[in-house]
Every structure is written in structure tokens, then in C-alpha cells.
Amino acid sequence: MLKTDNTTKAFAPASIGNVSLGFDVLGAALAPIDNSLLGDWVEVADAEQFSLSCDGRFAHKLPPNSVDNIVTQCYEYFQKKRLALGYKALKVKMHLHKDLPIGSGLGSSASSIVAAFYALNQYSAKVFEAEVFDKNTLLKMMGELEGQISGSIHYDNVAPSYLGGMTLMSGQDTQIALNLPVLDKWYWVACYSGLSVSTAKARAILPTSYSMSDTLQFGRQLAVFVDSLHKRDEALAASVMIDVIAEQHRKALLPYFDEARAFAIQNQALSFGISGSGPTVFAVTKTLESAQSIQSWLAQHYIQNEDGFSHICKIDQAGTRTL
Numbered sequence: 001m002l003k004t005d006n007t008t009k010a011f012a013p014a015s016i017g018n019v020s021l022g023f024d025v026l027g028a029a030l031a032p033i034d035n036s037l038l039g040d041w042v043e044v045a046d047a048e049q050f051s052l053s054c055d056g057r058f059a060h061k062l063p064p065n066s067v068d069n070i071v072t073q074c075y076e077y078f079q080k081k082r083l084a085l086g087y088k089a090l091k092v093k094m095h096l097h098k099d100l101p102i103g104s105g106l107g108s109s110a111s112s113i114v115a116a117f118y119a120l121n122q123y124s125a126k127v128f129e130a131e132v133f134d135k136n137t138l139l140k141m142m143g144e145l146e147g148q149i150s151g152s153i154h155y156d157n158v159a160p161s162y163l164g165g166m167t168l169m170s171g172q173d174t175q176i177a178l179n180l181p182v183l184d185k186w187y188w189v190a191c192y193s194g195l196s197v198s199t200a201k202a203r204a205i206l207p208t209s210y211s212m213s214d215t216l217q218f219g220r221q222l223a224v225f226v227d228s229l230h231k232r233d234e235a236l237a238a239s240v241m242i243d244v245i246a247e248q249h250r251k252a253l254l255p256y257f258d259e260a261r262a263f264a265i266q267n268q269a270l271s272f273g274i275s276g277s278g279p280t281v282f283a284v285t286k287t288l289e290s291a292q293s294i295q296s297w298l299a300q301h302y303i304q305n306e307d308g309f310s311h312i313c314k315i316d317q318a319g320t321r322t323l
């Protein structure tokens with residue numbers, strides 16, 4: 001891609017939606033400990049006419065027509081919002097580097113959305129200076145686009161990918177997401193099986209109501225988890241990482257899920273669950289040795305084809321950033 005002075009390139013990390021206990025309201029951004037970049041990046045550059053080009057490991061799985069790519073839709077929405085505010089129109093082209101598999105449970109669409117909006121906003125800051133969106137407005141726009149893809153607005157991938165760390169959705173329009181303290185000694189083993197699970201379909205199979213006891217457990221666990229993060233009580237935090245909303249319904253879509261959980265727990269995992277709507281699973285461990293033995297079992301038994309991969313991660317504290 002031709003470089004110009006205004007060219008802006010943004011990376012947005014992969015994320016774990018739900019983190020087992022916080023369906024739709026809790027998410028965490030991931031940073032592999034080998035310092036590789038796990039996520040998509042988007043470049044915005046001057047151009048007379050809009051176009052979108054794509055490359056990257058999973059670019060061949062994107063919709064063939066660029067108007068169906070969420071990045072094009074981000075550009076159109078961003079432009080529409082600017083014009084509605086009386087801001088000048090952007091004259092740009094975009095490039096998407098697609099490294100996250102689609103339908104993986106790693107917040108793949110969210111990563112493209114966050115990188116696209118962040119790059120467009122940073123580009124606007126360079127070119128027009130004052131004409132930019134604030135953090136909360138940009139996050140709201142990201143959530144709206146994510147909602148178009150998955151069938152309903154949920155911020156548990158876009159918020160951590162944008163802001164970094166572990167984020168809790170507040171339900172308040174003025175501050176959509178809150179950053180929680182991060183237990184930085186934990187390792188997060190994430191393993192993508194190589195299969196594809198549509199988020200919209202994995203949401204459609206969930207019940208529309210839950211029992212009183214599941215509801216109470218959901219609320220109690222979330223409250224205890226947040227308190228234990230503030231008190232840095234690792235054992236208590238891990239003890240409430242239990243999914244009472246989605247796992248029992250979704251695990252049928254994930255071959256070898258029960259076996260993977262059994263191995264992880266026998267090998268000192270503090271917690272094991274589905275990342276987002278799957279098929280990626282994650283295990284939390286205290287030690288690198290335990291993370292490595294779980295990663296090696298998952299690589300041998302959970303990965304189903306050549307698209308699969310696994311990483312040992314920490315929580316990404318930076319969120320989206322320019323490259």
C-alpha cells in the first residue's frame with residue numbers, strides 16, 4: 001500500500017468474551033507471551049475514492065464482496081456520523097490484515113471493527129485535528145456494528161479489544177465499559193479448534209429465560225468476582241468462574257470440550273471455559289508449566305484441522321494501538 005504522511009495503521013487484540021461467568025458483560029483482551037500480535041490490523045490512507053483491500057492468514061475466509069466486509073460498513077457508518085455532525089467527509093482507502101479466524105470465539109469481527117474505527121478516528125485526528133469522536137462515542141459505534149453481525153449488541157469483545165485489560169459493561173450510556181483490576185500472574189491458554197461457530201447461531205440456541213437459581217448464581221458470582229479482583233484474591237476469583245448461561249447449551253457444538261476440560265482441571269487449571277461463543281476454549285493457570293502442559297494436550301486433541309492454533313497469553317493491557 002502506498003504510504004502517505006497521513007497513513008494510519010491500528011492493531012486491535014483478540015479477546016475472550018464472557019470469561020465464563022459474565023455472559024455479554026465481561027471480556028478480556030489477549031496478548032501472547034511470545035510477543036506475537038494476535039489480532040487484526042487496519043490501515044487508512046488518503047485516496048480520491050474508497051476501496052478496501054485485504055490480506056492475512058484468514059483473509060480468504062472473508063466475504064468475497066468488500067461491501068459485505070464489516071470494515072467497509074465501519075467506514076460508511078463513520079462517514080455518515082461525521083457528515084451528520086457537519087464534519088468534513090473523509091477521502092480514504094482502507095486495508096485489512098485479517099489474522100483472526102472468523103467464527104472462532106476470539107472476537108474476530110470485533111477486532112476488525114475496533115481496528116477500523118480506531119484507525120479512522122486517528123486518521124481524522126491527523127487530518128482535521130478537532131473533528132474526532134470521544135472514547136465512549138467510538139465504543140458505542142463499535143458495539144452497534146458488532147450488533148449488526150451477531151444479531152444483538154454486546155460489548156464484551158469490542159470493549160476489551162479497544163480499551164485493553166478486563167472490562168465490565170456498565171449498562172450506562174455515558175460510560176459503557178469499566179476497566180477492572182487484572183490479576184497479572186495468571187496465564188490464559190487459548191486454543192482455537194479450527195472449526196467455525198457462528199456467533200449469531202450460537203446465540204439463537206440459548207434459552208430466552210433462566211431459572212431463579214441460575215439467575216442468583218450469575219449475579220452472586222459476578223459480584224464476588226469483581227470484589228475478589230479488587231482484593232487480589234486469586235482463589236476466590238477463580239472459584240466463581242462458572243458459566244451458568246451458555247456452556248451447557250453450546251458445548252454440544254464443540255467436539256472434545258468435556259475431555260479438554262477434564263485434562264485442564266487435572267493439570268491445575270484454575271478455570272476452563274468457552275471463549276465467546278466458541279469453538280476456542282481457554283484455561284487459566286497459575287504457572288507456566290501447567291499452561292504448557294494444557295496447551296500441548298489441546299494442540300494434540302482439541303485442534304481439528306490446519307486452521308487451528310493455540311497461544312499462552314497474558315491479559316493485553318494496551319488495547320488497540322497504532323502501529
Ligand SMILES: Nc1ncnc2c1ncn2[C@@H]1O[C@H](COP(=O)(O)OP(=O)(O)O)[C@@H](O)[C@H]1O
Pocket residue numbers: 061062063068069070071096101102103104105106107108109110112149150197198199200276
Ligand atoms: N472483517 C471481518 N471480520 C470477521 N467477520 C467478518 C468481517 N467482515 C464480515 N464478516 C462476517 O461477519 C460474520 C462474523 O461471524 P461471527 O460468528 O460473529 O465471527 P466472530 O465470532 O469470529 O466475530 C461472518 O459472517 C463474516 O463473514
Ligand SMILES: N[C@@H](CCOP(=O)(O)O)C(=O)O
Pocket residue numbers: 017018023024025103104105106107108154156157199202203246275276277278
Ligand atoms: N457474549 C458473546 C460473545 C461472542 O464472542 P465471539 O468471539 O464468539 O463473537 C456471546 O457469547 O454470544
